[in-house]
Amino acid sequence: MEVIAKRPDSLRDVQFTYCPGCLHGVAHRLIAEAIDEMGLKNQMTGVAPVGCSVFAYMFFDFDMAQAAHGRAPAVATGMKRARPDMHVFTYQGDGDLAAIGTAEIIHAANRGEHISVFFVNNAIYGMTGGQMAPTTLPNMKTTTSPYGRKVEDVGYPIRVAELLSTLVAPYYVERVSLLTPADIIKAKKAVAKAIKYNKEERGFTFVEFISTCPTNWGIDPLKSREWAKENMLPFFKVGCFVDKGNTEEVK
Amino acid sequence: MAKVLMKGNEAVAEAAIRSGCRLYFAYPITPQSELIEYMAKKMPLVNGTFLQAESEVAAINMVYGAAGTGKRVMTSSSSPGISLKMEGISYIAGAELPAVIINVQRGGPGLGDIQPSQADYFQATKGGGHGDYRLIVLAPSSVQEFADMAGEAFDLADKYRNPVMILADGMLGQMMEPVEFKEDKSAEELRDIEHKHESWCICPNVDGPSRHHHEINSLELDPKVLEKHVNELGQKYDYIEKHEVRHEAYNVSDDNEILCVAFGTASRIVKSAINDLKDEGRSIGLIRPVTCWPYPYEAVTNAIGKNVKKVIVFELNLGQMLDDVKIAVNGKVPVDFFGKVGGIVFTPDEVKQKIEEIL
Numbered sequence: 134m135e136v137i138a139k140r141p142d143s144l145r146d147v148q149f150t151y152c153p154g155c156l157h158g159v160a161h162r163l164i165a166e167a168i169d170e171m172g173l174k175n176q177m178t179g180v181a182p183v184g185c186s187v188f189a190y191m192f193f194d195f196d197m198a199q200a201a202h203g204r205a206p207a208v209a210t211g212m213k214r215a216r217p218d219m220h221v222f223t224y225q226g227d228g229d230l231a232a233i234g235t236a237e238i239i240h241a242a243n244r245g246e247h248i249s250v251f252f253v254n255n256a257i258y259g260m261t262g263g264q265m266a267p268t269t270l271p272n273m274k275t276t277t278s279p280y281g282r283k284v285e286d287v288g289y290p291i292r293v294a295e296l297l298s299t300l301v302a303p304y305y306v307e308r309v310s311l312l313t314p315a316d317i318i319k320a321k322k323a324v325a326k327a328i329k330y331n332k333e334e335r336g337f338t339f340v341e342f343i344s345t346c347p348t349n350w351g352i353d354p355l356k357s358r359e360w361a362k363e364n365m366l367p368f369f370k371v372g373c374f375v376d377k378g379n380t381e382e383v384k
Numbered sequence: 385m386a387k388v389l390m391k392g393n394e395a396v397a398e399a400a401i402r403s404g405c406r407l408y409f410a411y412p413i414t415p416q417s418e419l420i421e422y423m424a425k426k427m428p429l430v431n432g433t434f435l436q437a438e439s440e441v442a443a444i445n446m447v448y449g450a451a452g453t454g455k456r457v458m459t460s461s462s463s464p465g466i467s468l469k470m471e472g473i474s475y476i477a478g479a480e481l482p483a484v485i486i487n488v489q490r491g492g493p494g495l496g497d498i499q500p501s502q503a504d505y506f507q508a509t510k511g512g513g514h515g516d517y518r519l520i521v522l523a524p525s526s527v528q529e530f531a532d533m534a535g536e537a538f539d540l541a542d543k544y545r546n547p548v549m550i551l552a553d554g555m556l557g558q559m560m561e562p563v564e565f566k567e568d569k570s571a572e573e574l575r576d577i578e579h580k581h582e583s584w585c586i587c588p589n590v591d592g593p594s595r596h597h598h599e600i601n602s603l604e605l606d607p608k609v610l611e612k613h614v615n616e617l618g619q620k621y622d623y624i625e626k627h628e629v630r631h632e633a634y635n636v637s638d639d640n641e642i643l644c645v646a647f648g649t650a651s652r653i654v655k656s657a658i659n660d661l662k663d664e665g666r667s668i669g670l671i672r673p674v675t676c677w678p679y680p681y682e683a684v685t686n687a688i689g690k691n692v693k694k695v696i697v698f699e700l701n702l703g704q705m706l707d708d709v710k711i712a713v714n715g716k717v718p719v720d721f722f723g724k725v726g727g728i729v730f731t732p733d734e735v736k737q738k739i740e741e742i743l
Contacts, residue, residue, distance in 0.1 A: 174589075236439055237442050
């Protein structure tokens, strides 16, 4: 019998602990598939952050490190500098990367660290129960913006992909969406590209996923995707911001 | 090997490289700047990694990542920067990683000043970061000892998979003294150490699916499992307290009328005063803790001879190690304290005067 679909080798045979309808599982799978396809599993390592994906180290089937809140790019820097023969990625949410970890992500990107950063943007803090994130949309209600995010008081959401693309060093910066099957196929290509560039030691690669949080948004999973399409995508436009591999001759 | 004249900051950096340290992450701060600058110059010459981090917070997390691969890694800073590293040190202790941290102390609290101080004793020995953890703390009192402790710190860190701090101060960092370096750690020894770490560290999987995962982690949400982990850490700390206590006894004898206790820079000044008083026929002893944790309680207790009227603690702070001395003395004789703060260093005459008041 021919196997046409199976769990990627780079994912362990365990159940995810994410909420029903959460898209972390999809993002994990895309990363694991790309690692499998590049044949990198035995040289791969990743850094799990603080937030919903704090347990990511239990799901990937290779050595992993858990990091302090926001510090994953610094931890990944230390790992990559110590073991240049290994390939390193971080997997971070919006609170971790775009609030407490802003210094670390900007400087890791600015140094052109040879790591891949996967950034899950669902406009909210999930793990701690739905507080306002740096990516929370204007007027969006959260437990710490119960009257809606007032931009005159706390500013506008941060567009991380655009921010990083102003730096000289990053090799690849793209924002993708996980909201429809067609989007996921495009996202898979972006993840595959990031992991390929990582394997080829091209430099810093960054993929931002537009995702949802049905539990803390209080919207069912399918409607969450509709909501994100209508509200998040106009502000966080998908697209490739930097791809130095496109203009350079690929050897 | 011939002696060379060097600043403490440079000597400890050179000794760290000779001990096999090939990864160094730090952020500039006075009075340890010569250390980071020495590393910037020398690391590329030995194919090592020197990286100036965007902050002390980032530097200690780079150390965490590098230590997770089982390699010898170090960071250095001075008091305000060490405060920023405390979160990372707690994680390093929790995840049981080997790493070396150097604190060239300056005056605090807050931004304080850039003069020598010993006011980070509490921070180094009583926590600093969160949770039940212990930091092995070595306190040098000369440039030579500062340099020697680099190798010792790495050996202890590797042996116990625990962070080790060298608690120096601005005086030791800035002062030049002749120093003789020990023989370099051989490539073979370093390979053996790394080989031992391969059972737990992040490294390429050469064994295929049979190899279990290595996780660098301090998170455990199941209280029963965390309880077990912390108790195991406790057993490790107990073992270290039994086996790694170091101190120097100076002029300690049954004739001692007073016993002094001082560490680091302060102990040198106390020694000068003791020598002056010796010339005048007085017998004063000194216990100098070389490890501030584990603390040489027994050495202090045992040095209280029958003629000792008082124990005096000398520190460049408001009285921090004083608490540990009181635990050791346990009410046997009165304990007095003399200190200077704000980056002011007491003179041998001031120490002598304090001792003479009691004699």
